[in-house]
Amino acid sequence: MRRRSLLIAVPAGMVTLAACGDDKASDSASPSTPQASAAPSPKIVEGPLPAITAGTKFNEKPTVAKGSGEPSKDLAVKTVIAGNGRTVAEGDFVQSHYLGQIWATAKVFDNSYDGKTPRFFQLAQGRIIDGWRYALVGRKVGSRVEMAVPPTWGYGEQGNAQAGIKGTDTLVFVVDIQDTFNSKSSAKGADVAQDDADLPKVGTNTDGKAPSLEIPKADPPKKLVANYVIEGDGDELAAENTVLVQYKGVQWDTGKEFDSTYANKQLVSFSLQQVVKGWSQGLTGKKVGSRVLIVIPPELGYGDNPPQGSGIAKGATLVFTVDILAKM
Structure with a gap:
Protein backbone atom coordinates (compact mmCIF):
# COMPACT_ATOMS: atom_id res chain seq x y z
CA MET A 1 0.00 0.00 0.00
CA ARG A 2 1.31 3.48 -0.85
CA ARG A 3 2.34 5.33 2.28
CA ARG A 4 0.24 8.37 3.06
CA SER A 5 2.14 11.63 3.24
CA LEU A 6 2.22 13.61 6.44
CA LEU A 7 1.88 16.84 4.50
CA ILE A 8 -1.33 16.59 2.56
CA ALA A 9 -4.80 15.23 2.00
CA VAL A 10 -5.36 14.18 -1.63
CA PRO A 11 -8.35 16.09 -3.05
CA ALA A 12 -11.33 14.09 -4.18
CA GLY A 13 -12.74 13.92 -7.70
CA MET A 14 -15.82 15.80 -8.81
CA VAL A 15 -19.18 14.57 -7.55
CA THR A 16 -20.45 13.42 -10.93
CA LEU A 17 -17.75 10.77 -11.13
CA ALA A 18 -18.19 9.32 -7.67
CA ALA A 19 -19.46 5.80 -7.34
CA CYS A 20 -22.43 5.10 -5.11
CA GLY A 21 -21.83 4.39 -1.42
CA ASP A 22 -19.63 5.84 1.29
CA ASP A 23 -16.19 7.16 0.43
CA LYS A 24 -14.31 5.08 2.98
CA ALA A 25 -10.91 6.09 1.68
CA SER A 26 -11.40 9.81 2.15
CA ASP A 27 -8.49 11.70 3.69
CA SER A 28 -10.67 14.59 4.83
CA ALA A 29 -10.43 13.65 8.53
CA SER A 30 -6.73 12.84 8.46
CA PRO A 31 -4.80 14.47 11.34
CA SER A 32 -2.09 15.31 8.84
CA THR A 33 -4.39 17.66 6.97
CA PRO A 34 -3.16 21.21 7.67
CA GLN A 35 -5.68 23.62 9.10
CA ALA A 36 -6.64 26.70 7.10
CA SER A 37 -3.97 29.19 8.05
CA ALA A 38 -4.48 32.75 9.23
CA ALA A 39 -0.72 33.34 9.45
CA PRO A 40 0.68 36.29 7.50
CA SER A 41 2.88 35.74 4.47
CA PRO A 42 6.40 34.91 5.66
CA LYS A 43 9.55 36.81 4.94
CA ILE A 44 11.73 34.50 2.84
CA VAL A 45 15.43 34.45 3.69
CA GLU A 46 18.36 32.42 2.37
CA GLY A 47 19.38 30.77 5.65
CA PRO A 48 20.55 29.39 7.88
CA LEU A 49 20.05 25.92 6.42
CA PRO A 50 21.77 22.64 7.37
CA ALA A 51 24.32 21.17 4.97
CA ILE A 52 23.37 18.33 2.63
CA THR A 53 26.24 15.94 3.33
CA ALA A 54 25.38 13.05 1.00
CA GLY A 55 22.92 12.25 -1.76
CA THR A 56 23.59 15.56 -3.45
CA LYS A 57 22.20 14.68 -6.90
CA PHE A 58 18.66 15.40 -8.08
CA ASN A 59 16.28 12.52 -7.19
CA GLU A 60 18.93 10.97 -4.90
CA LYS A 61 17.98 10.54 -1.23
CA PRO A 62 19.80 13.28 0.68
CA THR A 63 21.47 13.09 4.06
CA VAL A 64 21.03 16.39 5.89
CA ALA A 65 23.05 17.56 8.89
CA LYS A 66 21.48 18.65 12.15
CA GLY A 67 20.67 22.33 12.34
CA SER A 68 23.40 24.46 13.86
CA GLY A 69 22.35 27.02 16.45
CA GLU A 70 18.94 28.64 16.40
CA PRO A 71 16.89 28.47 13.19
CA SER A 72 15.51 31.59 11.58
CA LYS A 73 12.08 32.79 12.66
CA ASP A 74 11.50 33.53 8.97
CA LEU A 75 11.10 30.98 6.17
CA ALA A 76 14.57 30.00 4.94
CA VAL A 77 14.66 28.77 1.32
CA LYS A 78 17.49 27.92 -1.06
CA THR A 79 17.53 26.47 -4.57
CA VAL A 80 20.30 23.88 -4.27
CA ILE A 81 20.00 22.65 -7.87
CA ALA A 82 18.42 24.98 -10.43
CA GLY A 83 16.09 23.33 -12.93
CA ASN A 84 14.97 24.77 -16.25
CA GLY A 85 11.45 23.32 -16.55
CA ARG A 86 8.03 24.89 -16.06
CA THR A 87 7.57 27.37 -13.24
CA VAL A 88 5.51 26.18 -10.27
CA ALA A 89 2.45 28.32 -9.49
CA GLU A 90 -0.02 28.56 -6.62
CA GLY A 91 -2.68 25.86 -6.95
CA ASP A 92 -0.47 23.53 -9.00
CA PHE A 93 -0.21 19.81 -8.34
CA VAL A 94 3.50 19.18 -7.82
CA GLN A 95 5.15 15.79 -8.31
CA SER A 96 8.26 15.46 -6.17
CA HIS A 97 10.58 13.38 -4.08
CA TYR A 98 11.24 14.86 -0.66
CA LEU A 99 12.73 14.29 2.78
CA GLY A 100 11.64 16.01 5.98
CA GLN A 101 13.46 16.13 9.31
CA ILE A 102 13.49 18.11 12.54
CA TRP A 103 16.02 20.95 12.79
CA ALA A 104 17.20 20.34 16.34
CA THR A 105 17.63 16.55 16.14
CA ALA A 106 17.97 15.70 12.42
CA LYS A 107 15.31 13.04 13.01
CA VAL A 108 13.76 12.13 9.65
CA PHE A 109 9.97 11.97 10.01
CA ASP A 110 9.02 11.34 6.38
CA ASN A 111 10.59 10.73 2.98
CA SER A 112 9.52 9.43 -0.42
CA TYR A 113 12.89 8.17 -1.64
CA ASP A 114 12.82 4.88 0.27
CA GLY A 115 9.58 3.85 -1.43
CA LYS A 116 10.96 4.90 -4.83
CA THR A 117 7.61 6.53 -5.57
CA PRO A 118 7.31 10.31 -5.89
CA ARG A 119 4.45 12.06 -4.11
CA PHE A 120 1.92 14.60 -5.33
CA PHE A 121 0.96 17.76 -3.45
CA GLN A 122 -1.40 20.56 -4.33
CA LEU A 123 0.05 23.94 -3.44
CA ALA A 124 -3.21 25.31 -2.11
CA GLN A 125 -4.21 26.59 1.30
CA GLY A 126 -5.54 23.81 3.49
CA ARG A 127 -3.99 21.16 1.22
CA ILE A 128 -0.39 21.46 2.37
CA ILE A 129 1.59 23.27 5.04
CA ASP A 130 2.08 26.91 4.21
CA GLY A 131 5.87 26.65 4.22
CA TRP A 132 5.74 24.51 1.09
CA ARG A 133 3.33 26.87 -0.65
CA TYR A 134 5.52 29.88 -0.15
CA ALA A 135 8.84 28.08 -0.73
CA LEU A 136 8.00 26.26 -3.96
CA VAL A 137 5.89 28.79 -5.88
CA GLY A 138 8.12 30.37 -8.51
CA ARG A 139 10.66 27.51 -8.54
CA LYS A 140 11.21 25.47 -11.71
CA VAL A 141 10.73 21.81 -12.50
CA GLY A 142 14.08 20.04 -12.20
CA SER A 143 15.08 22.04 -9.13
CA ARG A 144 16.15 20.78 -5.72
CA VAL A 145 14.91 23.14 -3.00
CA GLU A 146 15.91 23.11 0.66
CA MET A 147 13.79 24.93 3.24
CA ALA A 148 13.56 25.43 6.98
CA VAL A 149 9.95 25.92 8.08
CA PRO A 150 9.19 27.50 11.48
CA PRO A 151 6.06 26.29 13.32
CA THR A 152 4.04 29.31 12.15
CA TRP A 153 4.13 28.00 8.56
CA GLY A 154 4.31 24.32 9.49
CA TYR A 155 2.01 22.62 11.99
CA GLY A 156 1.66 25.53 14.39
CA GLU A 157 1.58 25.27 18.15
CA GLN A 158 -0.23 21.92 18.03
CA GLY A 159 2.61 20.21 16.13
CA ASN A 160 1.94 16.80 14.61
CA ALA A 161 1.94 13.97 17.13
CA GLN A 162 1.69 11.34 14.40
CA ALA A 163 5.10 12.42 13.10
CA GLY A 164 6.68 13.21 16.46
CA ILE A 165 6.70 16.93 15.66
CA LYS A 166 6.34 19.32 18.61
CA GLY A 167 4.75 22.74 18.37
CA THR A 168 8.17 24.37 18.77
CA ASP A 169 9.97 22.38 16.05
CA THR A 170 11.39 23.98 12.92
CA LEU A 171 11.21 21.52 10.05
CA VAL A 172 13.84 21.03 7.35
CA PHE A 173 12.85 19.72 3.92
CA VAL A 174 14.72 18.85 0.76
CA VAL A 175 12.38 18.72 -2.25
CA ASP A 176 13.18 17.52 -5.77
CA ILE A 177 10.54 19.01 -8.10
CA GLN A 178 9.91 16.45 -10.84
CA ASP A 179 6.86 17.96 -12.53
CA THR A 180 3.99 20.38 -12.06
CA PHE A 181 0.42 20.28 -13.36
CA ASN A 182 -2.34 22.88 -13.53
CA SER A 183 -5.57 23.70 -15.35
CA LYS A 184 -3.61 24.34 -18.57
CA SER A 185 -2.02 20.87 -18.63
CA SER A 186 -2.87 18.49 -21.46
CA ALA A 187 -2.11 15.03 -22.79
CA LYS A 188 1.12 14.57 -24.70
CA GLY A 189 1.81 11.81 -27.16
Whole structure:
Protein backbone atom coordinates (compact mmCIF):
# COMPACT_ATOMS: atom_id res chain seq x y z
CA MET A 1 0.00 0.00 0.00
CA ARG A 2 1.31 3.48 -0.85
CA ARG A 3 2.34 5.33 2.28
CA ARG A 4 0.24 8.37 3.06
CA SER A 5 2.14 11.63 3.24
CA LEU A 6 2.22 13.61 6.44
CA LEU A 7 1.88 16.84 4.50
CA ILE A 8 -1.33 16.59 2.56
CA ALA A 9 -4.80 15.23 2.00
CA VAL A 10 -5.36 14.18 -1.63
CA PRO A 11 -8.35 16.09 -3.05
CA ALA A 12 -11.33 14.09 -4.18
CA GLY A 13 -12.74 13.92 -7.70
CA MET A 14 -15.82 15.80 -8.81
CA VAL A 15 -19.18 14.57 -7.55
CA THR A 16 -20.45 13.42 -10.93
CA LEU A 17 -17.75 10.77 -11.13
CA ALA A 18 -18.19 9.32 -7.67
CA ALA A 19 -19.46 5.80 -7.34
CA CYS A 20 -22.43 5.10 -5.11
CA GLY A 21 -21.83 4.39 -1.42
CA ASP A 22 -19.63 5.84 1.29
CA ASP A 23 -16.19 7.16 0.43
CA LYS A 24 -14.31 5.08 2.98
CA ALA A 25 -10.91 6.09 1.68
CA SER A 26 -11.40 9.81 2.15
CA ASP A 27 -8.49 11.70 3.69
CA SER A 28 -10.67 14.59 4.83
CA ALA A 29 -10.43 13.65 8.53
CA SER A 30 -6.73 12.84 8.46
CA PRO A 31 -4.80 14.47 11.34
CA SER A 32 -2.09 15.31 8.84
CA THR A 33 -4.39 17.66 6.97
CA PRO A 34 -3.16 21.21 7.67
CA GLN A 35 -5.68 23.62 9.10
CA ALA A 36 -6.64 26.70 7.10
CA SER A 37 -3.97 29.19 8.05
CA ALA A 38 -4.48 32.75 9.23
CA ALA A 39 -0.72 33.34 9.45
CA PRO A 40 0.68 36.29 7.50
CA SER A 41 2.88 35.74 4.47
CA PRO A 42 6.40 34.91 5.66
CA LYS A 43 9.55 36.81 4.94
CA ILE A 44 11.73 34.50 2.84
CA VAL A 45 15.43 34.45 3.69
CA GLU A 46 18.36 32.42 2.37
CA GLY A 47 19.38 30.77 5.65
CA PRO A 48 20.55 29.39 7.88
CA LEU A 49 20.05 25.92 6.42
CA PRO A 50 21.77 22.64 7.37
CA ALA A 51 24.32 21.17 4.97
CA ILE A 52 23.37 18.33 2.63
CA THR A 53 26.24 15.94 3.33
CA ALA A 54 25.38 13.05 1.00
CA GLY A 55 22.92 12.25 -1.76
CA THR A 56 23.59 15.56 -3.45
CA LYS A 57 22.20 14.68 -6.90
CA PHE A 58 18.66 15.40 -8.08
CA ASN A 59 16.28 12.52 -7.19
CA GLU A 60 18.93 10.97 -4.90
CA LYS A 61 17.98 10.54 -1.23
CA PRO A 62 19.80 13.28 0.68
CA THR A 63 21.47 13.09 4.06
CA VAL A 64 21.03 16.39 5.89
CA ALA A 65 23.05 17.56 8.89
CA LYS A 66 21.48 18.65 12.15
CA GLY A 67 20.67 22.33 12.34
CA SER A 68 23.40 24.46 13.86
CA GLY A 69 22.35 27.02 16.45
CA GLU A 70 18.94 28.64 16.40
CA PRO A 71 16.89 28.47 13.19
CA SER A 72 15.51 31.59 11.58
CA LYS A 73 12.08 32.79 12.66
CA ASP A 74 11.50 33.53 8.97
CA LEU A 75 11.10 30.98 6.17
CA ALA A 76 14.57 30.00 4.94
CA VAL A 77 14.66 28.77 1.32
CA LYS A 78 17.49 27.92 -1.06
CA THR A 79 17.53 26.47 -4.57
CA VAL A 80 20.30 23.88 -4.27
CA ILE A 81 20.00 22.65 -7.87
CA ALA A 82 18.42 24.98 -10.43
CA GLY A 83 16.09 23.33 -12.93
CA ASN A 84 14.97 24.77 -16.25
CA GLY A 85 11.45 23.32 -16.55
CA ARG A 86 8.03 24.89 -16.06
CA THR A 87 7.57 27.37 -13.24
CA VAL A 88 5.51 26.18 -10.27
CA ALA A 89 2.45 28.32 -9.49
CA GLU A 90 -0.02 28.56 -6.62
CA GLY A 91 -2.68 25.86 -6.95
CA ASP A 92 -0.47 23.53 -9.00
CA PHE A 93 -0.21 19.81 -8.34
CA VAL A 94 3.50 19.18 -7.82
CA GLN A 95 5.15 15.79 -8.31
CA SER A 96 8.26 15.46 -6.17
CA HIS A 97 10.58 13.38 -4.08
CA TYR A 98 11.24 14.86 -0.66
CA LEU A 99 12.73 14.29 2.78
CA GLY A 100 11.64 16.01 5.98
CA GLN A 101 13.46 16.13 9.31
CA ILE A 102 13.49 18.11 12.54
CA TRP A 103 16.02 20.95 12.79
CA ALA A 104 17.20 20.34 16.34
CA THR A 105 17.63 16.55 16.14
CA ALA A 106 17.97 15.70 12.42
CA LYS A 107 15.31 13.04 13.01
CA VAL A 108 13.76 12.13 9.65
CA PHE A 109 9.97 11.97 10.01
CA ASP A 110 9.02 11.34 6.38
CA ASN A 111 10.59 10.73 2.98
CA SER A 112 9.52 9.43 -0.42
CA TYR A 113 12.89 8.17 -1.64
CA ASP A 114 12.82 4.88 0.27
CA GLY A 115 9.58 3.85 -1.43
CA LYS A 116 10.96 4.90 -4.83
CA THR A 117 7.61 6.53 -5.57
CA PRO A 118 7.31 10.31 -5.89
CA ARG A 119 4.45 12.06 -4.11
CA PHE A 120 1.92 14.60 -5.33
CA PHE A 121 0.96 17.76 -3.45
CA GLN A 122 -1.40 20.56 -4.33
CA LEU A 123 0.05 23.94 -3.44
CA ALA A 124 -3.21 25.31 -2.11
CA GLN A 125 -4.21 26.59 1.30
CA GLY A 126 -5.54 23.81 3.49
CA ARG A 127 -3.99 21.16 1.22
CA ILE A 128 -0.39 21.46 2.37
CA ILE A 129 1.59 23.27 5.04
CA ASP A 130 2.08 26.91 4.21
CA GLY A 131 5.87 26.65 4.22
CA TRP A 132 5.74 24.51 1.09
CA ARG A 133 3.33 26.87 -0.65
CA TYR A 134 5.52 29.88 -0.15
CA ALA A 135 8.84 28.08 -0.73
CA LEU A 136 8.00 26.26 -3.96
CA VAL A 137 5.89 28.79 -5.88
CA GLY A 138 8.12 30.37 -8.51
CA ARG A 139 10.66 27.51 -8.54
CA LYS A 140 11.21 25.47 -11.71
CA VAL A 141 10.73 21.81 -12.50
CA GLY A 142 14.08 20.04 -12.20
CA SER A 143 15.08 22.04 -9.13
CA ARG A 144 16.15 20.78 -5.72
CA VAL A 145 14.91 23.14 -3.00
CA GLU A 146 15.91 23.11 0.66
CA MET A 147 13.79 24.93 3.24
CA ALA A 148 13.56 25.43 6.98
CA VAL A 149 9.95 25.92 8.08
CA PRO A 150 9.19 27.50 11.48
CA PRO A 151 6.06 26.29 13.32
CA THR A 152 4.04 29.31 12.15
CA TRP A 153 4.13 28.00 8.56
CA GLY A 154 4.31 24.32 9.49
CA TYR A 155 2.01 22.62 11.99
CA GLY A 156 1.66 25.53 14.39
CA GLU A 157 1.58 25.27 18.15
CA GLN A 158 -0.23 21.92 18.03
CA GLY A 159 2.61 20.21 16.13
CA ASN A 160 1.94 16.80 14.61
CA ALA A 161 1.94 13.97 17.13
CA GLN A 162 1.69 11.34 14.40
CA ALA A 163 5.10 12.42 13.10
CA GLY A 164 6.68 13.21 16.46
CA ILE A 165 6.70 16.93 15.66
CA LYS A 166 6.34 19.32 18.61
CA GLY A 167 4.75 22.74 18.37
CA THR A 168 8.17 24.37 18.77
CA ASP A 169 9.97 22.38 16.05
CA THR A 170 11.39 23.98 12.92
CA LEU A 171 11.21 21.52 10.05
CA VAL A 172 13.84 21.03 7.35
CA PHE A 173 12.85 19.72 3.92
CA VAL A 174 14.72 18.85 0.76
CA VAL A 175 12.38 18.72 -2.25
CA ASP A 176 13.18 17.52 -5.77
CA ILE A 177 10.54 19.01 -8.10
CA GLN A 178 9.91 16.45 -10.84
CA ASP A 179 6.86 17.96 -12.53
CA THR A 180 3.99 20.38 -12.06
CA PHE A 181 0.42 20.28 -13.36
CA ASN A 182 -2.34 22.88 -13.53
CA SER A 183 -5.57 23.70 -15.35
CA LYS A 184 -3.61 24.34 -18.57
CA SER A 185 -2.02 20.87 -18.63
CA SER A 186 -2.87 18.49 -21.46
CA ALA A 187 -2.11 15.03 -22.79
CA LYS A 188 1.12 14.57 -24.70
CA GLY A 189 1.81 11.81 -27.16
CA ALA A 190 0.98 10.57 -30.64
CA ASP A 191 -2.40 11.16 -32.28
CA VAL A 192 -4.38 7.98 -32.95
CA ALA A 193 -6.68 7.62 -35.94
CA GLN A 194 -10.38 8.08 -35.17
CA ASP A 195 -11.91 6.26 -38.11
CA ASP A 196 -15.12 4.83 -36.68
CA ALA A 197 -17.90 7.09 -37.95
CA ASP A 198 -20.32 5.71 -35.35
CA LEU A 199 -18.23 6.96 -32.44
CA PRO A 200 -17.69 10.52 -31.17
CA LYS A 201 -14.72 12.41 -32.53
CA VAL A 202 -12.43 14.23 -30.08
CA GLY A 203 -10.17 17.19 -30.77
CA THR A 204 -6.42 16.69 -30.48
CA ASN A 205 -5.34 20.15 -29.34
CA THR A 206 -2.84 20.09 -26.46
CA ASP A 207 -2.91 23.75 -25.48
CA GLY A 208 -4.77 23.21 -22.21
CA LYS A 209 -8.11 24.21 -23.73
CA ALA A 210 -11.07 21.84 -23.79
CA PRO A 211 -10.99 19.58 -26.85
CA SER A 212 -14.00 19.45 -29.13
CA LEU A 213 -16.33 16.48 -28.73
CA GLU A 214 -18.60 15.71 -31.69
CA ILE A 215 -21.41 13.17 -31.21
CA PRO A 216 -22.44 11.28 -34.38
CA LYS A 217 -26.03 10.92 -35.54
CA ALA A 218 -26.12 7.26 -34.58
CA ASP A 219 -27.37 5.07 -31.79
CA PRO A 220 -24.99 4.86 -28.83
CA PRO A 221 -22.93 1.68 -28.42
CA LYS A 222 -24.29 -0.94 -26.04
CA LYS A 223 -20.86 -1.77 -24.64
CA LEU A 224 -18.15 0.33 -23.04
CA VAL A 225 -15.82 2.17 -25.44
CA ALA A 226 -12.38 3.30 -24.25
CA ASN A 227 -10.17 4.37 -27.16
CA TYR A 228 -6.96 6.35 -27.38
CA VAL A 229 -7.26 9.75 -29.03
CA ILE A 230 -3.67 10.64 -28.09
CA GLU A 231 -1.46 7.80 -26.87
CA GLY A 232 1.13 8.78 -24.27
CA ASP A 233 4.22 6.82 -23.30
CA GLY A 234 3.82 6.74 -19.50
CA ASP A 235 3.05 3.89 -17.14
CA GLU A 236 -0.11 1.87 -17.64
CA LEU A 237 -2.79 2.44 -15.02
CA ALA A 238 -3.79 -0.36 -12.66
CA ALA A 239 -7.27 -0.72 -11.21
CA GLU A 240 -6.14 0.47 -7.76
CA ASN A 241 -4.29 3.58 -8.96
CA THR A 242 -5.14 7.18 -8.17
CA VAL A 243 -4.99 9.49 -11.18
CA LEU A 244 -4.78 13.19 -11.94
CA VAL A 245 -6.89 14.21 -14.93
CA GLN A 246 -8.46 16.82 -17.15
CA TYR A 247 -11.85 15.81 -18.51
CA LYS A 248 -15.10 16.87 -20.10
CA GLY A 249 -18.37 14.94 -20.05
CA VAL A 250 -21.47 15.21 -22.26
CA GLN A 251 -24.64 13.17 -22.78
CA TRP A 252 -24.85 11.21 -26.01
CA ASP A 253 -28.47 12.07 -26.79
CA THR A 254 -28.20 15.82 -26.35
CA GLY A 255 -24.49 16.59 -26.56
CA LYS A 256 -25.03 18.73 -23.48
CA GLU A 257 -21.97 19.19 -21.28
CA PHE A 258 -22.63 18.34 -17.63
CA ASP A 259 -19.13 18.45 -16.14
CA SER A 260 -15.71 19.80 -17.07
CA THR A 261 -12.41 20.51 -15.37
CA TYR A 262 -11.73 22.99 -18.16
CA ALA A 263 -14.81 25.03 -17.28
CA ASN A 264 -14.03 24.80 -13.57
CA LYS A 265 -10.32 25.57 -14.12
CA GLN A 266 -9.40 22.91 -11.61
CA LEU A 267 -7.77 19.50 -12.10
CA VAL A 268 -9.15 16.57 -10.13
CA SER A 269 -7.70 13.39 -8.71
CA PHE A 270 -9.42 10.22 -7.63
CA SER A 271 -8.92 6.52 -7.09
CA LEU A 272 -10.12 4.30 -9.91
CA GLN A 273 -11.80 2.24 -7.20
CA GLN A 274 -14.05 5.16 -6.25
CA VAL A 275 -15.61 6.15 -9.56
CA VAL A 276 -18.31 4.74 -11.81
CA LYS A 277 -17.46 1.38 -13.40
CA GLY A 278 -17.18 2.89 -16.87
CA TRP A 279 -14.31 5.09 -15.71
CA SER A 280 -12.50 2.42 -13.72
CA GLN A 281 -12.78 -0.16 -16.50
CA GLY A 282 -12.11 2.33 -19.26
CA LEU A 283 -8.94 3.82 -17.79
CA THR A 284 -7.38 0.64 -16.40
CA GLY A 285 -4.52 -0.33 -18.71
CA LYS A 286 -4.32 3.08 -20.38
CA LYS A 287 -1.01 4.97 -20.40
CA VAL A 288 -0.20 8.14 -18.48
CA GLY A 289 0.02 11.10 -20.84
CA SER A 290 -2.86 9.89 -23.01
CA ARG A 291 -6.19 11.35 -24.06
CA VAL A 292 -8.94 8.74 -24.00
CA LEU A 293 -12.48 8.72 -25.39
CA ILE A 294 -14.80 6.88 -23.00
CA VAL A 295 -18.41 6.07 -23.92
CA ILE A 296 -20.29 4.64 -20.94
CA PRO A 297 -23.57 2.76 -21.27
CA PRO A 298 -26.09 3.38 -18.47
CA GLU A 299 -25.37 0.16 -16.58
CA LEU A 300 -21.71 1.19 -16.17
CA GLY A 301 -22.61 4.79 -15.38
CA TYR A 302 -25.52 5.99 -13.28
CA GLY A 303 -28.39 4.00 -14.76
CA ASP A 304 -31.66 5.34 -13.38
CA ASN A 305 -29.98 7.05 -10.38
CA PRO A 306 -27.89 9.98 -11.62
CA PRO A 307 -26.50 12.37 -8.98
CA GLN A 308 -29.02 14.97 -7.91
CA GLY A 309 -28.38 18.30 -9.58
CA SER A 310 -25.88 16.82 -12.06
CA GLY A 311 -28.03 17.48 -15.12
CA ILE A 312 -27.62 13.83 -16.18
CA ALA A 313 -30.82 12.17 -17.40
CA LYS A 314 -31.94 8.74 -16.23
CA GLY A 315 -30.61 6.01 -18.47
CA ALA A 316 -28.16 8.36 -20.18
CA THR A 317 -25.17 7.16 -22.18
CA LEU A 318 -22.23 9.33 -21.13
CA VAL A 319 -19.32 10.47 -23.28
CA PHE A 320 -16.04 11.69 -21.82
CA THR A 321 -12.74 12.91 -23.13
CA VAL A 322 -10.09 12.29 -20.46
CA ASP A 323 -6.48 13.46 -20.33
CA ILE A 324 -4.48 11.22 -17.96
CA LEU A 325 -1.91 13.65 -16.61
CA ALA A 326 -0.31 11.56 -13.89
CA LYS A 327 -0.49 8.45 -11.75
CA MET A 328 -0.43 9.55 -8.13
